[in-house]
Amino acid sequence: MEQAKSAGRIYLATVLMTLAGALINRLIYKGTGNYLLILIISQLLLIIPSVFYLVKQRKGLAETIGFRSISVGSIVLVIIFAYLIMPLMGLINAISMLFVNNDTTQVISNLVGKNGFLVSLVMVALVPCLMEESVYRGVLFQSYRQTSTLKGIFLSGFLFGLIHQNFNQFSYAFVMGVVFALVIEATGSILSTMIIHFIINSSSVMSLALQSRINGLAGTEAILDSAQKVDLGTTIIYMIPIAAISTLLAFFVFRVLADNSGRWEHVKSIFKERTKTHFLTPSLIIGMAICLIIMIIVEYQGRFSTGISKDEGFVTVIYGIIHGVQNFFF
Template identity: 45%
Template sequence: MNRIKSVNLVFLITVLLSIVGSVINTWIFRLTGNYFLVLLMSQIILVIPSMIYLIIQRVNVAQAIRFKRLRLSNIILIIILAYLITPLMNLINAISMLYVQNDTTDIMNNIVENNGFFLSLIMVALVPCILEESVYRGIFYNEYSKVNVLKGMILSGFLFGIIHGNLNQFSYAFAMGIVFALLIEATDSILATMIVHFFINGTSVVVMAVYPKLFQFLETVYGSDKFNAEELIKSMNSGILDDMTLGYVIQSYGITALIASVLAFIVFKTIAKNSGRWEHVKNIFKRENKGITGYSPKEKDVNYTVEGDISLQDSYYEVPDIKSKLITVSLVAGILICVVLMISKELFTVQVPEQSTENFYTMIRLFIFNK
């Protein structure tokens, strides 16, 4: 079995294991009542198939997922990039909320309220940025890119989106997955996407922790007749923008998203140039380079010493596996299962009261989609 078939089988097993694991997580939650253990266990179980894959393939994990050090200046630029791509993701999120429910805010609010800021930061930002990136960019994308980088970006982004299990999160997670794959090619390091992932998720935790207290403080200062904290928090947690139009959403979010995206491209280009990989990134989009991988025989790997000095080393060339096909039976089966779960959620999910969060379906959602 070639690696593409193996990786696609890993995806199918991950989906199936997630469903089975939801039952285990329900038991854990009822026994402990601890969301931290529930989400931590879900992340661990989800990464098991990929870890088994790496063991069977007998590869160096750091090399397989392209874990390499980054220069300090690039780390700073990557953090800036995380916030510059956020307005675009907010636009996509807002458009999707015109048509489908978004209950992520309610769930995150519940997590922050019941576990505190630091545990929430670990649950929502730190653990996912390491494990999810290792699986979806480190394993799936890196293997797909050996066949075709562009198709690998799209497919790995699609899988990253669809595993979230709802149309709302699928929309922006799909786009985010493609951006993350581009960032890996720009830096040749998965550490870059881990940083972006952490700051995007971490900022959401900060917002959920700070805003209610800020609103309550402003209500105390200005009075509830002028500043109603409860109403503002309720509107912030609203799961659907049913009173807005597409034109209004684009008008509200579009200009900011456009300006931020232009700045994001400039920062991205600077990161790629600092890494000595801008030419490589441009070559990805040339027709004659259909099978180009993340490693180029014409370039040097850029490594950085502790002092920040650049050390150039010959990069190794991996022959593109252009004969392999990305789509296999196991991949289609895994996608179909996710689609069925996604459609069923959109059709049959009802708003669950906060006091009923141990509901079986809610636990399935929390386990499978980690949100």
């Protein structure tokens, strides 16, 4: 229980750091309009509570965040797994965009357009894969799994989704967090999820960089109007079978990865856990509540700024899905 209390305090401190960062970054953006500087500050603030925890613990990285070497064969399987799981993440992202706003693509597009591909790759892919993994699959998950691995998997994924503080990113970040924690259990090392995280984020950067070259920056805007939502509904219908097949293949790769690491039996045992441990502490509840409040505020601000009402969004969703089904089958 003490580990859960410590993890809850770290999460609350991290959330409070994001609030401080939001205020600082707003001033920076007004003064410079530079997303690069904002990303640097955000990532540094994100890691501060965990760094203090690591210093206080005085333990090695292998014990505190699960950083261990993995075989070359496992690295190859991890890379394959990363590409196979991306269609599922893309599908979840697309579905969430039917209901909530998505400003992430616009931010990354701005970063790529103003700072170039290599700088964007470092800031959007390399830095987050090290920082975010160290915090969420490292400090937090490793703390929770000592009491209950299964609950730790879902709770760390949920917290990872919440910290993004918008409903769009929460949807796929939650699933991603759960998948990543399972991969750590299959390999025994956070290095595996750092690789996957880097591949997923770098793919987004490369895609947007290519779009920017073809269409110009204006062509990568992520704020959708009603007509675009209809097109999105059609796209989702096409994405479903692709995501289903790739996810099934990803599971087989996951199984081989766990076997290759000698941990398949361990992975299976996780789902047989029967513990009554409760991880909810006052610090954790406050941290989660703050994130949820921010998510609601951000979403409604986005709706008002785009002029899309709740009813209009619902109607275009239904029409878009029907239109997509018709196109797919006929």
